[in-house]
Amino acid sequence: MASTAFDTHLEGPHGAHGGHHHPSLQHQFDSLEQQKESSTLGMWMFLVTEIMFFGALFTAYVIYRSLFHGVFATASHHLDVTLGAINTAVLIGSSLTMALSIRAAQLNRRKTIVLFLLLTILLGGTFLGIKSVEYGHKFHDHLVPGPHFAPEDPAIQAVADKAQVFFSLYFIMTGIHALHMIIGIGLLTWLAIASWRGRFDSTYYTPLECTGLYWHFVDIVWIFLFPLLYLIGAHAR
Amino acid sequence: MKSQLPLFPESASSVAPQVDALFYAWTAVSIFFTALIAVLIIYFMARYRRRHEDEVGLPERAPVWLEIAWSVIPLLIALAMFAWGTQVFVQIYRPPADAVVYYGVGKQWMWKFQHPDGQREINTLHVPLGQAIQMKLTSEDVIHSFFVPAFRVKQDAVPGRYSSVWFRATRPGVYHLFCAEYCGGEHSRMIGSVVVLEPQQYEEWLAGGPAGQPLTASGAELFQQLTCQTCHGEGGSGAGMAGMAPRAPSLVGLYNRQVALADGRKVVADDSYIRESILNPMAKVTAGWQPIMPTFQGQVTEEQLTQLISYVKSLSGEGGAEAGGGTAEVGTAGGQMGTPAPQAGPQPQ
Amino acid sequence: MNTSATAESIVASPETGFERPNYLNAEYGLRSWLLTRDHKRIAILYLISVSAFFALGGLFAMLIRLELLTPEGDLMQPDTYNRVFTMHGVIMVFFFLIPAIPAVLGNFLVPIMIGARDLAFPRLNLASWYIYTLGGLFVLWAMVNGGVDTGWTFYTPYSTSFSNTHVVATALGVFITGFSTIFTGLNFVVTIHRMRAPGMTWFRLPLFIWSHYATSLIILLGTPVIAITLLLVAAERVLHLGIFDPRLGGDPVLFQHLFWFYSHPAVYIMILPSMGVISELVAAFSRKRVFGYKVVAFASIAIAVLGFLVWGHHMFVTGQSIYAATVFSVISMLVAIPSAVKVFNWTATLYEGSVSLQTPMLYALGFIGLFTLGGLTGTMVATLGIDVHLHDTYFIVAHFHYVMVGGTIMGYLGGLHYWWPKMTGRLYPAFLSRLSALLVFVGFNLTFFPQFILGYLGMPRRYWSYPEEFQVFNVLSSAGASVLGVGFILPLCYFIWSMRYGKRSGDNPWGAVGLEWDTPSPPPTENFYTVPVVTHGPYEYNTQEVHARTSHPEARVG
């Protein structure tokens, strides 16, 4: 967030506190507070679009779940509840460390910010690692929809077509979720570097706050994906 | 030769006059409001034109009653039209009791029709005058739409399920049949005609065509060919073969009844359900029965499916049971919940 | 404030030829434009690219009308024709109608009208233009390499399993462009919430701002749905995932639900900003407050909300359940009411006004007429019993062109003519511009009114050849299209001409009120020399003020 020096620009009547600007205040804003409020509101607006983005997938899920009730439960047996639960815990932990890094910024503890950001990245990476192991199993078991869909389980074979719809939803939902995680890790890496350089303190940590909102949102998506994909058939196993 | 400058479409079905009445009523409303706005604008334009450069308008006076009036009056008109339109809509789609079922299958880029007595046609559909005809439509590939402007009916043919619309032709003649849903390259050539004949001529036309047999008869043959009776019993009676316990529910009286499924839900056994149960038996297993039926996907064509459905339907007498008529015990009727079905009995075929 | 005094001193009269510093001469060179973060310059970038896409879409429209001159398909092959109408739809809907008013006029005016220096996120704004361009490149690539033939609606399973054309590239292009729209909408919402000048309360906002606020909400809530839906189509083609595939038991009608959840509100993304423009024009050229200001403002919000609950009226004959169709039909009737109320309020604004028929006002009055007809035929086709017959016929084509061309393009051109002096500081020729307004109105009606009759007669849309009895109306329609084409080319010529040779307009050629007219034309980079303090609502006209405001009466247009 390079600040733009607009030396000629005029102060609004409510904009001029003291004679100097905070280096992170952008020219179109009158105050850091206005800037922060705008950024968080903007981030929330973006998250609303994300809700609808994933929402369309959840809608497709709800429709097909209602149409192919039993098939979804059967197909769900092939997802690993243990790995899914571990991943849920990992992601919840990463949300905690994310929140703590913002708290560290509020307390002006530069190194703690970096520490918690690195922890968040680590946990995010762990999640993706476990996820890729799960994907590997699906490939190995020929459960990837398309011409190579060839499950060995006779229960799935009997409903092969509709099970493909389930696995299509599984891959597209978790895949887009994982893509969001990867983008999030990229953002966190950039934040960690910027924090190390001392860009953030209790007066200005808006990028941390916004990335935090994004990261928690990705966590929430998983909070719904986990039961809807992994747990629907657990009792009939 | 049709008129070179027609303003009104031909009208040749029992619903057409009703649709037209609704259309003209709406047209009148539209003309009234458009003219009202136009006249007001032109009058205000002239009456209040700017006379010198510094002139400004008078302060606004916006009486609340006016705002309310011009919100409520259009609302009432729109709701009245909605009620009228819905009533016409339900008539277009709800077939009368005496409707005869014809099947239509859309395919890039042609229409294939089957008459109840087995006669088949491509792109031309002969129908008897005055007879209510229910079209059950599906598609082999993409979405098509069955559209006969003179009848004012239209229904998409969606792959994977049946949709339905009905009409009763009121004037003999030849009418356009269009595919109204864009379906690819030759979409605009997927046109044909509906030929409305006097009943007697229709009989003659049928007799003149290649001999077919009724859909139900073809369905019954197919039922034997595919050895459905091994599990569903002779004639779909649900009786077990050669003294064995029955392996599948009876099909008698099934059509249009509610079926309890193994996962606790209830569905109505309509055309789409029966079609799905043949192609994808595991999707909706009847409560109390083992999921042992094999799929017939790829073994039966869309046309054969309609024959099988006609046959199953015929097992329930005229038109089948009324939907929702009681939570039918079809699922358990012949099903002896207590009798354990063979776990992995020899499967037919 | 010392800088303020400097600013006053450099206000020079246009007659001296000395150009005041403004956003156009603040920096020079291509680089200064391509890397700008000034919302006004980004608006100009959008103006150029949107106009280019409009021209391209128009070219395809001309090819369609040429082919339909005769019943036989003689100009091109059916496959070519299918690509032509698809490209026409895709380009016009996603690359012209949706961005036109928000990204050009909205970008330019939203910050100025609320008294802000810029949008809340200037870099995001620039990024949105680049994303738009990138999405456009995908579609252009697809076009050059043979195009796409699914229709702009991308209905499955044709688009997923049967079409052999560049569906993926086009879908991705639309997907990408969706983000540019989202960024613009997001910027507007935050800016309107957080960046208003002191004293600019919600009910002192011009109606242009209200309608852009409502539009932005639709953009934020709707666009992601079509983005993911088109992504699913692409995934189904490339990765063989099967969400909508009927061979796997998937339901192609689900695609239609998701598609229209966005694409119906998208119609309001196109029309609401145009309604905002019309409110401004009617007020300025009647010199009167818009009749029932609050009603019109809330009508925009009501349209935005109700507009999300009616998408199923595109699916009355697709095998949707009768019950669902009934629900969608009745809500469609409700959404007609706020639209009707707006039309009545604009008409009533003329009453006791001081009506001046300058070019922008001609477009505004044309809009009211065409939109009335478009809206009324819309309620006709929302009536279940009629829609069965009219669905997918030329009646629908005529209806949505009345709303989109008659609504959006009239509003866009009207707004462009109104704010052109603000954007460039120049005037355009009065006679030619009035002539073009007239040509557009006449040409438009000649093109699309016959299509209502064609549709009622039963001519299906997307037909490359048609039965002979439809020819007369098709010829009329094609003739009208050529008039319409001339009407569109004229402004292009005189706008370009005026940038260099047009008379200087002064700051406020219309004697209009509004914050944008309180700042110089063209405005300085920071929009205002001093931050405005707002003390009253919009559209407050009184004689002295108008006299004081109006710049250079001798240079006034018309």
Added chain:
Amino acid sequence: MSHNPESTLKWYIAVFLFLMVMTGLTVAVAKMDLGAMNDVVMLVIAVAKALAVILIFMHVKDSTRVTALTVVGGFVWLGILIFFTLNDYLSRGDLLLNVPGK
């Protein structure tokens, strides 16, 4: 948001523990056969978890009304999409069609 770092820390830890416990609970309940109640319990737990994250980790508890309204609006719109689409599918049996008319 609350500017007392001590109290935020307590809240964060509490939410973290709540989320972990709820994750365990949802897995445990899923392994019991409760019929249709399985889905209900699963969704109630997921909504509770999401609420905790939104209110505490995402600071909506201490944010402006506009932000809160934005969040609610987003979910309401998702509800609209699901409700009206499901409305079609659940009434698809075309019961009305199978009842012969006059």
